[in-house]
Amino acid sequence: MQKIIFHIGFTLLLSFLVAYGNGQIIKNRIFSNFDSEDNINDSLWSYKGIIFYKCNFGGTASFNFFDFPNLEFDTCSFNDLEMETGAIFQNLTHRNSIIESFSLTEDTIKNEFAFLSSSVTKRANLDATIFENDIYFNDSKFGDLLSFQSCKLNGYIYLRGIYLPDTLNLQDIDLTNLKGEFDLTNFKTKSKPCFINLYGVDIGKLRIRFSGFKLYFPENLMFEEKAYVYQQVLNKLKSDGLFESHKLLDIEFKKLKYENNNQYFINWIDKNWWNYGYNKFLIAINSLFFFFLYFVINFILYDKLLSEGYIIDKFQKMNKELLSKYKKQKFKFFFLKGAYCLIYTSFLFWGLKLDIEKLNIKNIPLFIYIMVQYICGIICLAYVANLILSK
Numbered sequence: 001m002q003k004i005i006f007h008i009g010f011t012l013l014l015s016f017l018v019a020y021g022n023g024q025i026i027k028n029r030i031f032s033n034f035d036s037e038d039n040i041n042d043s044l045w046s047y048k049g050i051i052f053y054k055c056n057f058g059g060t061a062s063f064n065f066f067d068f069p070n071l072e073f074d075t076c077s078f079n080d081l082e083m084e085t086g087a088i089f090q091n092l093t094h095r096n097s098i099i100e101s102f103s104l105t106e107d108t109i110k111n112e113f114a115f116l117s118s119s120v121t122k123r124a125n126l127d128a129t130i131f132e133n134d135i136y137f138n139d140s141k142f143g144d145l146l147s148f149q150s151c152k153l154n155g156y157i158y159l160r161g162i163y164l165p166d167t168l169n170l171q172d173i174d175l176t177n178l179k180g181e182f183d184l185t186n187f188k189t190k191s192k193p194c195f196i197n198l199y200g201v202d203i204g205k206l207r208i209r210f211s212g213f214k215l216y217f218p219e220n221l222m223f224e225e226k227a228y229v230y231q232q233v234l235n236k237l238k239s240d241g242l243f244e245s246h247k248l249l250d251i252e253f254k255k256l257k258y259e260n261n262n263q264y265f266i267n268w269i270d271k272n273w274w275n276y277g278y279n280k281f282l283i284a285i286n287s288l289f290f291f292f293l294y295f296v297i298n299f300i301l302y303d304k305l306l307s308e309g310y311i312i313d314k315f316q317k318m319n320k321e322l323l324s325k326y327k328k329q330k331f332k333f334f335f336l337k338g339a340y341c342l343i344y345t346s347f348l349f350w351g352l353k354l355d356i357e358k359l360n361i362k363n364i365p366l367f368i369y370i371m372v373q374y375i376c377g378i379i380c381l382a383y384v385a386n387l388i389l390s391k
Helices: 002-019 042-046 223-239 243-260 264-274 281-300 302-308 313-325 330-349 364-389
Strands: 023-027 030-032 049-053 056-063 070-074 077-083 092-095 098-103 113-116 119-125 145-147 167-169 182-184 194-197 206-208 213-215
Touching: 206 223, 213 223, 213 243, 223 243, 243 264, 264 281, 281 302, 281 330, 281 364, 302 313, 302 330, 302 364, 313 330, 330 364
Parallel strands: 023 049, 030 056, 049 070, 056 077, 070 092, 077 098, 092 113, 098 119, 119 145, 145 167, 167 194, 182 206, 194 213
Antiparallel strands: none
16 A cells, blocks of 8 residues: 555656756657757757647657656557667556557666556567566556566555456566566466466466466476476465365366377377366266266167176076066067166176176187176266265
């Protein structure tokens, strides 16, 4: 709250400077391919504060100066905004502005950088810039890219109510002297996730809600380096109590490990059997699915199974009685046959032990089918038992 009050106070102070001669305001101007060296008199930069208000910058707007005063853009629009590489700013503020592309690289912001209720529709490149004080990105919107690669943050960073870009690049960002955490939990969701690069980031300084993100990495990065980032983020999510985010990232990591080992089929099984261990109720659903699948097949092969497969005398006798008694009552015959076939399938699928004496091995294909059904049932039974015991 103190920081917000200070920021509001600073804005009022800048307006005061403008009003009383120590600052300058430029308003309602239209510029084409703006260049600060050509379009603005050198004496202007001697003012303590400069505000561009309701200005329209067409083409490329270049601010080629190495030691800027307090600079603010209020309700302005830009195509391409480029700040001098290696420049020093006292304070830099964008408010209610629309920018297509924004470049602020290898610069230094001595005091505050504020990007408030503004938007960058394409790329915002802040690479290798040093932010000596606080950063505000409140209620702003980003399009294709927001890059902080190799930046250095020495104050607080506020990211309240922002619309995430398609890609957020934090590679090698220096958070050693960051005050507080780099908090990525208070953002407005989009229909697709934001791809985020966390390679070379001190994850301990990060707080992230992973429901809106998906990790990506620089090209040609070794799997071990990717795995290290995943593990560090997973540990941080767990320690922060963000269990849903931990689940989402852990699933993504398990999928990556399977793909790295070319285990695509095992990955498919792990995903569909129980969603990588995170949806155990799927075990019961899948077990019942396999049981009824085998029931349908067994119903079709019922007579052959009783005579050449797993031979149970009582079922053979009952099947013959049904055939003779309900030969003309087809519906009733198939209904009762289905009931007995369901019980027969239960013996094969859910049975803990097959009676070897009742198993015919002369018909090899039928024998293999029965054994596959039995093994599948044992596996399902083991998982279901573990599911019940773990409750």
